[in-house]
Amino acid sequence: MTNRKTINILLAEDQTMLRNALTTILDLEDNLHVVHSCATGKLALEYMRTDSGQYVDIVLSDIEMPDMTGLELAQHLYESKTSCKTIILTTFARSGYLRRAMDSGVKGYLLKDSPSQELITAILKVHHGGSAIAPALMVESWMEKDPLSDKERHALRLAKDGLSTEDIASKLFLSTGTVRNYLSSASSKLNAKNRIEAARIAHQNGWL
Structure with a gap:
């Protein structure tokens, strides 16, 4: 055996x-x-x-x-x-x-x-x-590539959980201005009106 x-x-x-x-x-x-x-x-x-x-x-x-x-x-x-x-x-x-x-x-x-x-x-x-x-x-x-950077993804995931810009900045050890830039960039890449819509789109596509 x-x-x-x-x-x-x-x-x-x-x-x-x-x-x-x-x-x-x-x-x-x-x-x-x-x-x-x-x-x-x-x-x-x-x-x-x-x-x-x-x-x-x-x-x-x-x-x-x-x-x-x-x-x-x-x-x-x-x-x-x-x-x-x-x-x-x-x-x-x-x-x-x-x-x-x-x-x-x-x-x-x-x-x-x-x-x-x-x-x-x-x-x-x-x-x-x-x-x-x-x-x-x-x-x-391989038909649709994830457009988000890791930093944008982390910020957007926390925004999806309802955290404020200040709270996200604290968790990621970043300035509030930097977090706003990441969220704005993510929203722009996903053609979203705001961070909430961006988070929803990213989650539906499996990018969060």
Whole structure:
């Protein structure tokens, strides 16, 4: 009998019931093991920076989570040149999300309504050096490029949450004038009348 290496998985998902269900499904596989699960991208990144993080083979992450999104988590892992591979599991099929995921080195992008066997197959494929992204979504992701800079995106995301210019400046450690410039630039790029409309357009396209 062939001795197959266990694939260690870190799961980041803010919905408790789904997180527990995914853990159960994956742990039923002989060669898959969820070594740690958490509710935010920030907690996942903190775990990856511990000694235990070096044993993680696959990071399976949602996108929209508190504190740090799955895409931001993927970007941090990509920049740190960690050996683990990231798979995004989300309800959002937005082209902007997929493009940003690919730019962040994500190797798998699946929707939450996919069959569990499809997720398992994707994990195995990505672990062995392949990718698992729906071809139709991949083509769509390159049709419209994200026009926002990272700084504009951060400012717009906080504006979407209802923060004032002063509060945004405080959180980003910038002057209020600089924040106004970022918000104005973002609105102009998106042909929006104001920051609220700009945030809505960016969110619909998966750019936040």
